[in-house]
Amino acid sequence: MAAHRARRWSFGGLACLAAAALTTAVLFNTSGPAANRASAATVQTWSDDFDGAAGSAPNSSKWTLETGGGGNGNHELQYYTNSTNNAALDGNGNLVITARKNGDTGLQCWYGTCQYTSARLNTAKTFTQAYGHYEARIKVPRGQGVWPAFWMLGDNLGSAGWPNSGEIDIMENIGKEPGTVHGTIHGPGYSGAGGIGAAYTLPNGKAFADDFHVFAVDWSPNAITWSVDGQNYETRTPADVNGNKWVYDHPFFIILNFAVGGDWPGSPDSGTSFPQTMTVDYVHVTTSDTGSGSGSGGTSRTGAIKGIGDMCVDVAGASSADETPIQLHNCNGADAQKWTLGSDGTVRALGKCLDVKAASHDDGAAVQLYTCNGTKAQQWTYTAARDLTNTGADKCLDAKGNSSADGTRLQIWTCSGNANQKWTVG
Structure with a gap:
C-alpha cells in the first residue's frame, strides 16, 4: 500500500x-x-x-x-x-x-x-x-x-x-x-x-x-x-x-x-x-472525444482551422516563442497549422495557447501564441455557427480587413457573422 x-x-x-x-x-x-x-x-x-x-x-x-x-x-x-x-x-x-x-x-x-x-x-x-x-x-x-x-x-x-x-x-x-x-x-x-x-x-x-x-x-x-x-x-x-x-x-x-x-x-x-x-x-x-467539459462544446479535436478563402490559421514562422503572431496561410499540414480545441476552452498549437494580446477586449486586438496560463484571454468557444469566440472579450476571431491573403493577421472583433469570422475545424 x-x-x-x-x-x-x-x-x-x-x-x-x-x-x-x-x-x-x-x-x-x-x-x-x-x-x-x-x-x-x-x-x-x-x-x-x-x-x-x-x-x-x-x-x-x-x-x-x-x-x-x-x-x-x-x-x-x-x-x-x-x-x-x-x-x-x-x-x-x-x-x-x-x-x-x-x-x-x-x-x-x-x-x-x-x-x-x-x-x-x-x-x-x-x-x-x-x-x-x-x-x-x-x-x-x-x-x-x-x-x-x-x-x-x-x-x-x-x-x-x-x-x-x-x-x-x-x-x-x-x-x-x-x-x-x-x-x-x-x-x-x-x-x-x-x-x-x-x-x-x-x-x-x-x-x-x-x-x-x-x-x-x-x-x-x-x-x-x-x-x-x-x-x-x-x-x-x-x-x-x-x-x-x-x-x-x-x-x-x-x-x-x-x-x-x-x-x-x-x-x-x-x-x-x-x-x-x-x-x-x-x-x-x-x-x-466524448468528454463533457466546457469551452469547445464538450469535445477535444485536433486539426487545421480553416477560414475565409479556405486559408489555414497558422503560427507565423512556425515559431513557438511567446507573442508570435497568428495569421492566415496557405494550408500545408505543418505543425504550425495543427490546432487542438480542448474541452477546457483552450486552442493550442506547438505546445502553447491561442491568446488575445494583453487580455484586451478591444476590437482589433491582436491574437498571438503564448504560454498557456489559464486566463480568459486564452478561453475560446467554437459555436454551431462556426464562430470562434474569445470568452474573455466576448468577441470573435477575425481575419483583419476581411482579407484572405497569405499572411493576413488575425485579431478579435465584435461578432458580425461575416465570412472572415467563420472557421471550420478538422
Whole structure:
C-alpha cells in the first residue's frame, strides 16, 4: 500500500515546479469511465517517442530536467543532473535514464558527497492534462536499491502544496521486488505511508527488468484504473479515500525518474551493479472525444482551422516563442497549422495557447501564441455557427480587413457573422 513515501517533490526543483504549476493551464477534460475508452474515439494530446540521434538530450520543448540531491523527502541517495550522462536518447527510439556511481566530489547531497547520479524529467512547464489515458512502455533497472517511477503531480503544487495537489503513481518498482510494480494515489489524509494503492506481480516468477512492459492509467472524473500490459489490476474512486478529499479533478504533469536508495527500497548492496538503466520506449497521452467539459462544446479535436478563402490559421514562422503572431496561410499540414480545441476552452498549437494580446477586449486586438496560463484571454468557444469566440472579450476571431491573403493577421472583433469570422475545424 505504498507505505514508502513521505513526499515526492524535489527540494531543489520545487521552486521551478511551483512556478510552472502556476503558469500552466488545463488541456483537455474528458468524462466517462475508463472502461469505455476502447469503444470511444480518442485523440492523442501529447506524446514523445524519443526519436533522435544517439547521445542527444531529451526534447527540451517537452521535458524539464530537475537537478539536486536533497533526498526528496525519502532519503534518496542520488544527485539528479541535467547531463546526457544521465538522460539521453539512444538513437533507437528510446530515452535511457542512467544511474551511475558518482566520482565528482563537488556534488553534495543531503548526507554529504553524493554517491550516485541519475535523472528526473517532468512536463510541468510544457504539458498538463486532467483525465485521459497515460501510457509508457518501459524496461526497468534491476538490483537492490533501484527505484524507477512513472508518475504525476497536480499542477497546483506551487499553490496547494503536497499532498493537497495530489499524486498519481502510475508505476513504481523497487529492486528487492523484481517481479512487482505498485500503483498508488496520495492526497490529503492519505499520503506517504497512508497512500492508497495496490501491487501487480508478473506470473511465473518473471522480473520486470527482463523486458519492456506497458504501464498505464485511465483517469476519469470519478475513477482511476491502473494496468500493466493492458491488464487492469486496480481501480480507485472517491469512495476509497475514506471521507477525505478526492483531489484528482484538475490537471497533472508527468514525471519520469530513476531514484537510488531511499527509505522504501533501501540502499544498494554489493550485488547491485552500476551503471543501471531505465529505458523508456515512449510516453503517450490520449483523451476521449466524448468528454463533457466546457469551452469547445464538450469535445477535444485536433486539426487545421480553416477560414475565409479556405486559408489555414497558422503560427507565423512556425515559431513557438511567446507573442508570435497568428495569421492566415496557405494550408500545408505543418505543425504550425495543427490546432487542438480542448474541452477546457483552450486552442493550442506547438505546445502553447491561442491568446488575445494583453487580455484586451478591444476590437482589433491582436491574437498571438503564448504560454498557456489559464486566463480568459486564452478561453475560446467554437459555436454551431462556426464562430470562434474569445470568452474573455466576448468577441470573435477575425481575419483583419476581411482579407484572405497569405499572411493576413488575425485579431478579435465584435461578432458580425461575416465570412472572415467563420472557421471550420478538422
